[in-house]
Amino acid sequence: MSAFADLEPYVEAFKARPEAAEPAWLARRREGAIRRFSELGWPSRKQEAWRFTDLRPLQRVSFPPAAGACRASAADVSPWRYPAAGHRLVLVDGAFAPELSVIGDLPKGAWLASAAETLRRRPDLLEPALRETDTIGAQPFVALNAALFADGFVLALEPGVALDRTIEIIHLGRAAERSSQLRNLIQLGAGSRATLIETYAGEGAYWTNAVGVVAVGAGAALRHAKVQDEGAAAIHLAHNRVELGRDARYESFVLSLGARLSRHDVHARFDGEGAACGLFGATLLRGEREGTIASVVDHAAPGCVTREYFKTVASDRAHGVFLGTIGVRPQAQRTDANQLSKNLLLGRRAAIDTKPELEILADDVKCSHGATVGDLDDAALFYLESRGIPVVEARRMLIEAFAAEVIERIEDDVELRAHLGRHLARWLAGGAG
Amino acid sequence: MSRPATVKNAETLRDVAGEGYKYGFVTEIESESAPPGLNEDIVAFISAKKEEPRWLLDWRLDAFRHWRQMAEPHWAKLRVAPIDYQAATYYSAPKRQNAPKSLDEVDPELLKTYEKLGIPLNERAALAGVAVDAVFDSVSVATTFKDKLAELGIIFCSFGEAVREHGDLVRQYLGSVVPPGDNFFAALNSAVFSDGSFAYVPPGVRCPMELSTYFRINAAKTGQFERTLIIADKGSYVSYLEGCTAPQRDENQLHAAVVELVALEGAEIKYSTVQNWYPGDAEGKGGIYNFVTKRGACRGANSKISWTQVETGSAITWKYPSCILEGDNSVGEFYSVAITNNLQQADTGTKMIHLGRNTRSTIVSKGISAGRGQNTYRGLVRIQPKAENARNYTQCDSLLIGHKCGAHTLPYIEVRNPSARVEHEATTSKISDDQMFYCRQRGLTQEDALSLIVNGFCKEVLKELPMEFAVEAQKLLAVSLEGSVG
Numbered sequence: 001m002s003a004f005a006d007l008e009p010y011v012e013a014f015k016a017r018p019e020a021a022e023p024a025w026l027a028r029r030r031e032g033a034i035r036r037f038s039e040l041g042w043p044s045r046k047q048e049a050w051r052f053t054d055l056r057p058l059q060r061v062s063f064p065p066a067a068g069a070c071r072a073s074a075a076d077v078s079p080w081r082y083p084a085a086g087h088r089l090v091l092v093d094g095a096f097a098p099e100l101s102v103i104g105d106l107p108k109g110a111w112l113a114s115a116a117e118t119l120r121r122r123p124d125l126l127e128p129a130l131r132e133t134d135t136i137g138a139q140p141f142v143a144l145n146a147a148l149f150a151d152g153f154v155l156a157l158e159p160g161v162a163l164d165r166t167i168e169i170i171h172l173g174r175a176a177e178r179s180s181q182l183r184n185l186i187q188l189g190a191g192s193r194a195t196l197i198e199t200y201a202g203e204g205a206y207w208t209n210a211v212g213v214v215a216v217g218a219g220a221a222l223r224h225a226k227v228q229d230e231g232a233a234a235i236h237l238a239h240n241r242v243e244l245g246r247d248a249r250y251e252s253f254v255l256s257l258g259a260r261l262s263r264h265d266v267h268a269r270f271d272g273e274g275a276a277c278g279l280f281g282a283t284l285l286r287g288e289r290e291g292t293i294a295s296v297v298d299h300a301a302p303g304c305v306t307r308e309y310f311k312t313v314a315s316d317r318a319h320g321v322f323l324g325t326i327g328v329r330p331q332a333q334r335t336d337a338n339q340l341s342k343n344l345l346l347g348r349r350a351a352i353d354t355k356p357e358l359e360i361l362a363d364d365v366k367c368s369h370g371a372t373v374g375d376l377d378d379a380a381l382f383y384l385e386s387r388g389i390p391v392v393e394a395r396r397m398l399i400e401a402f403a404a405e406v407i408e409r410i411e412d413d414v415e416l417r418a419h420l421g422r423h424l425a426r427w428l429a430g431g432a433g
Numbered sequence: 434m435s436r437p438a439t440v441k442n443a444e445t446l447r448d449v450a451g452e453g454y455k456y457g458f459v460t461e462i463e464s465e466s467a468p469p470g471l472n473e474d475i476v477a478f479i480s481a482k483k484e485e486p487r488w489l490l491d492w493r494l495d496a497f498r499h500w501r502q503m504a505e506p507h508w509a510k511l512r513v514a515p516i517d518y519q520a521a522t523y524y525s526a527p528k529r530q531n532a533p534k535s536l537d538e539v540d541p542e543l544l545k546t547y548e549k550l551g552i553p554l555n556e557r558a559a560l561a562g563v564a565v566d567a568v569f570d571s572v573s574v575a576t577t578f579k580d581k582l583a584e585l586g587i588i589f590c591s592f593g594e595a596v597r598e599h600g601d602l603v604r605q606y607l608g609s610v611v612p613p614g615d616n617f618f619a620a621l622n623s624a625v626f627s628d629g630s631f632a633y634v635p636p637g638v639r640c641p642m643e644l645s646t647y648f649r650i651n652a653a654k655t656g657q658f659e660r661t662l663i664i665a666d667k668g669s670y671v672s673y674l675e676g677c678t679a680p681q682r683d684e685n686q687l688h689a690a691v692v693e694l695v696a697l698e699g700a701e702i703k704y705s706t707v708q709n710w711y712p713g714d715a716e717g718k719g720g721i722y723n724f725v726t727k728r729g730a731c732r733g734a735n736s737k738i739s740w741t742q743v744e745t746g747s748a749i750t751w752k753y754p755s756c757i758l759e760g761d762n763s764v765g766e767f768y769s770v771a772i773t774n775n776l777q778q779a780d781t782g783t784k785m786i787h788l789g790r791n792t793r794s795t796i797v798s799k800g801i802s803a804g805r806g807q808n809t810y811r812g813l814v815r816i817q818p819k820a821e822n823a824r825n826y827t828q829c830d831s832l833l834i835g836h837k838c839g840a841h842t843l844p845y846i847e848v849r850n851p852s853a854r855v856e857h858e859a860t861t862s863k864i865s866d867d868q869m870f871y872c873r874q875r876g877l878t879q880e881d882a883l884s885l886i887v888n889g890f891c892k893e894v895l896k897e898l899p900m901e902f903a904v905e906a907q908k909l910l911a912v913s914l915e916g917s918v919g
Contacts, residue, residue: 048508330836345851349818358842360861363833367861373816373848374855 001105009062029300032135033146040140052321052353063207066093066178080199084415086165090170109158118154129185129213145211149183159189166195169415173202181209188220197225205233213239216248230259238263246272257427263292270304278307283401285318292321299332306337315346325357339369464511467524479524496613496623509780510809523625588633595631618689618724622658629659634669636822645674661692665700672703688723698733710746717776722747724770727754731763739766741897743906745913755784758792765794768894772913773806782812787820796827802838809841816853829859884911
């Protein structure tokens with residue numbers, strides 16, 4: 001199969017888009033982006049960033065944009081709801097579903113709406129979410145997203161605005177052989193503060209292609225959780241670009257449980273001194289699923305702190321991948337960065353690939369990384385069995401403890417911690433490896 | 434009044450650059466060289482010059498044809514000036530009317546060079562307890578201790594001699610670990626290799642002395658392409674030392690060696706390298722390009738291969754001594770110190786491929802970057818599905834001296850068996866002001882303090898070196914970094 005033969009349906013879909021009353025700048029960027037996508041084609045395994053990812057499920061079928069093809073009911077949404085959420089925005093097949101959403105009261109200076117609505121009422125907010133990286137960058141899926149996206153969510157806080165209640169975004173995928181091209185924007189002005197949880201779920205063989213652009217202003221703080229529990233036949237690709245200003249704080253927790261093929265890319269850059277970035281995640285894989293976490297942290301400013309902790313559990317014939325790069329530029333003195341990849345390999349035919357990378361060009365730095373791969377600890381298993389716990393239960397407990405360590409990094413938000421813990425327990429109840 | 438440390442570093446680094454290369458001297462010897470360029474005729478010329486059998490010529494030509502199909506690799510974190518492979522000379526031999534029958538007949542110029550290098554030929558060799566198969570610009574000139582080794586059935590000779598006298602052994606193992614088409618530089622070596630060393634240790638024999646070869650690049654514009662093949666038969670043990678210094682010159686010299694190790698059941702090979710080739714001047718001019726393929730196969734059960742390297746020289750180092758752990762319970766080890774100063778670049782590491790049951794590997798890598806040096810550790814640990822209970826432990830530490838250098842760590846960990854335990858740890862740090870201050874207030878000079886700290890940092894690796902080498906390596910570390918902290 002030629003790698004380029006199957007780009008055509010996407011280019012066709014781009015041409016066939018209904019004439020939308022979009023601003024001229026957006027039309028130009030979309031044109032540039034689809035051109036870029038055609039130039040790049042599908043990533044190949046010869047490219048370093050994609051060498052461990054098998055994209056055949058994505059290439060075998062074409063996934064034209066779904067454009068709100070299916071509907072969902074409140075009952076479809078309810079299992080995914082976060083009980084402590086104060087504001088909820090639901091998107092079905094990549095289109096805003098107002099009847100399922102409860103935006104609620106927002107303080108002055110806070111904007112939370114769908115991307116389509118933002119484009120109509122506040123296009124100035126969305127413009128920064130579409131940048132040259134879409135048209136000249138080397139990420140074909142980001143370029144495709146820029147060309148095709150119809151909706152997503154936008155959270156914008158003016159300086160000093162603090163949202164006390166958690167924002168919840170639920171993305172449901174339902175249309176088979178269709179794609180949700182989501183463009184999400186989070187923009188936090190100086191000194192603002194928010195907590196946001198994104199949930200991706202659904203059923204069927206669809207493709208979610210989400211691109212998030214996150215800007216955390218000077219002294220602002222964002223806690224960004226994500227539960228990825230897409231349908232077992234679905235494909236999930238997400239790419240988040242994060243920029244941190246002076247003394248900004250960004251924390252992300254990614255729990256990946258679903259999808260036959262999933263990949264979460266995060267690219268964080270420090271632009272101001274004294275900022276901190278925490279990237280935490282657990283990926284649990286069974287069956288023949290394939291899951292990748294790819295992170296790049298770019299220390300472009302001095303005195304910033306990175307904490308990265310990712311865990312993967314691969315059972316049956318699953319394949320887990322971690323690719324992590326921490327780069328320290330010459331000017332980024334006093335960087336303190338730490339990266340840890342821990343992996344449980346449970347299946348005889350399962351596989352783990354991990355590649356934690358450090359690229360350091362400054363000398364006054366404290367950088368370290370570590371990686372481990374192994375099975376459950378025999379001694380711990382024996383201890384539990386000697387206490388009368390059946391082996392299946394004992395294994396489940398140990399796997400849960402292994403994965404939960406990442407969730408426990410969430411400080412002072414008991415509800416969020418409990419919510420992610422419930423998702424984890426539910427996955428484990430589905431039969432651990 | 435104290436100035437910022439970085440400013441002081443920059444100044445003192447300039448001093449190091451001015452230090453010059455201690456072993457920089459060129460011996461005037463006429464060499465009998467092939468015309469520059471590379472084609473099948475040159476390959477045939479080399480083979481004919483060396484009076485090789487037909488099978489080896491075919492093998493070389495096969496490698497050459499592979500090479501022509503291959504592209505130069507560019508994945509390493511190295512900036513390499515374009516290499517014109519057609520401009521290099523692929524064969525040069527010290528001129529000799531008649532083959533020397535004893536040391537007296539050896540060109541006195543050559544002997545002087547050895548003396549400057551401190552190679553213990555004749556009696557000094559006996560005192561030092563080292564058998565030297567000295568490679569001077571591609572052709573082996575003298576071999577010592579042969580008789581003593583021969584008593585035990587150990588074969589240690591130049592590669593050319595091995596081809597002539599132990600053709601079957603060479604034919605059986607040559608290319609069995611690094612096939613002729615393995616990679617661009619290995620293919621090039623396979624086509625044009627001039628000479629090298631061959632060692633065979635028969636079953637159950639423990640080689641009583643450390644085998645050692647001193648390599649030395651001499652004739653201008655000549656790349657050197659050694660081929661080393663070491664076979665440790667069942668239950669045997671051998672320790673091999675490789676050390677190098679090269680004369681100072683202006684042109685970049687290409688060096689693409691291949692080393693193949695084969696350890697059969699219960700055998701152990703310890704391979705130690707001190708590499709101190711000319712690294713280029715302060716502007717990065719001159720200096721050796723070192724593209725080496727080193728690989729060992731633990732073929733039999735309970736075999737062991739251990740690589741230890743101290744890399745202080747070369748403008749560019751591209752080198753990944755690897756172990757293929759085929760036999761059950763086999764062990765692979767890699768201990769490395771790599772220093773880059775001025776504009777040196779090193780992309781080095783190892784590959785541990787676990788195939789057999791209960792295979793174990795250990796990787797300890799220490800990278801030191803100073804000046805504008807770029808130092809990359811690149812390693813692969815791969816556990817194949819049948820490698821039950823495989824274990825790997827990896828530790829990579831980087832030390833940065835000065836703010837214009839870089840240290841990079843790129844480990845690949847690929848695990849296909851759940852019973853494996855793989856651990857990787859890496860840290861990057863600089864010499865702290867506290868450490869320096871402590872040493873200084875105990876009366877040590879800055880340079881002694883640096884040497885002490887760096888030697889402490891590298892201790893885990895240096896202790897793996899044989900005695901004679903360890904002493905040399907410690908001196909080298911100090912010389913390589915002199916004055917880089919201020």
